[in-house]
Amino acid sequence: xxxxxxxxxxxxxxxxxxxGANFLYKNLFGRVILSLATKRFVSSIAGWYxxxxxxxxxxxxxxxxxxxxxxxxxxxxxxxxNDFFSREIKxxxxxxxxxxxxxxxxxxxxxxxxxxxKDQEFTIKEKKYTIKRxxxxxxxxxxxxxxxxxxxxxxxxxxxxxxxxxxxxxxSNKKIKGKYHTVGPIAFERHKVYEENHREYDVLxxxxxxxxxxxxxxxxxxxxxxxxxxxxxxxxxxxGYFLFGGSTIVIMVKDNVIKIDKDILDNSKKNIETKIKQGxxxxxxx
Numbered sequence: 001x002x003x004x005x006x007x008x009x010x011x012x013x014x015x016x017x018x019x020g021a022n023f024l025y026k027n028l029f030g031r032v033i034l035s036l037a038t039k040r041f042v043s044s045i046a047g048w049y050x051x052x053x054x055x056x057x058x059x060x061x062x063x064x065x066x067x068x069x070x071x072x073x074x075x076x077x078x079x080x081x082n083d084f085f086s087r088e089i090k091x092x093x094x095x096x097x098x099x100x101x102x103x104x105x106x107x108x109x110x111x112x113x114x115x116x117x118k119d120q121e122f123t124i125k126e127k128k129y130t131i132k133r134x135x136x137x138x139x140x141x142x143x144x145x146x147x148x149x150x151x152x153x154x155x156x157x158x159x160x161x162x163x164x165x166x167x168x169x170x171x172s173n174k175k176i177k178g179k180y181h182t183v184g185p186i187a188f189e190r191h192k193v194y195e196e197n198h199r200e201y202d203v204l205x206x207x208x209x210x211x212x213x214x215x216x217x218x219x220x221x222x223x224x225x226x227x228x229x230x231x232x233x234x235x236x237x238x239x240g241y242f243l244f245g246g247s248t249i250v251i252m253v254k255d256n257v258i259k260i261d262k263d264i265l266d267n268s269k270k271n272i273e274t275k276i277k278q279g280x281x282x283x284x285x286x
Contacts, residue, residue, distance in 0.1 A: 056080060225242060
């Protein structure tokens, strides 16, 4: 169970782990199944089925069980469940601030922010992570000492397309093969998800926030991370989308570049996530 603040109302809700996730991570027999469920080929098989026309039969029930407001989305017939899952939002439903110093969220998500120590470490659920192991690049990791590790966690009811947070250009790209643990809080109790999961990141030179890392992390039953092939990009321009499953975007920012909004920083210190929308201001450039 994790706590999430609804930013506009300051209401705190408790997000429970799905029953299936509890079985997989806390039951001995479940963990045997988990050893297979987190394999890439299992997610690939699930992804193949969810790309078939037959999978559209699950759309209506999914909308109802997750209370998704479909009035936000472009109305059309869907070719498959994945086609529905990666649906596009209506124009002007996600607006980025016009102030170029406003650091805005790349996606609908639950945000929590960690301060990276001078040793390139931070802690989640009493487990220490190092930027070096996450990036698999020692020299790049050194650049983010004392910076921020911003975790934008998407759940299945969120809009699953994501954007660039500034104008800029792509310096490099890296894909790291790994497992497909859920990105729900329950997985963090037993696994170093950001060091173990399949992930892909770009090093981006941005106009207003310097050199940042934007990383997409695959999760259980996420068959594919779909990033557009771009060398240059504009603020609010679509970067890509996830197929079925909740997943996560991580942005790493160097020290003395941004000031995180006070409410998000205060919530993060209490291990509480803040529910936000794509384009919403979460920090200010210094």
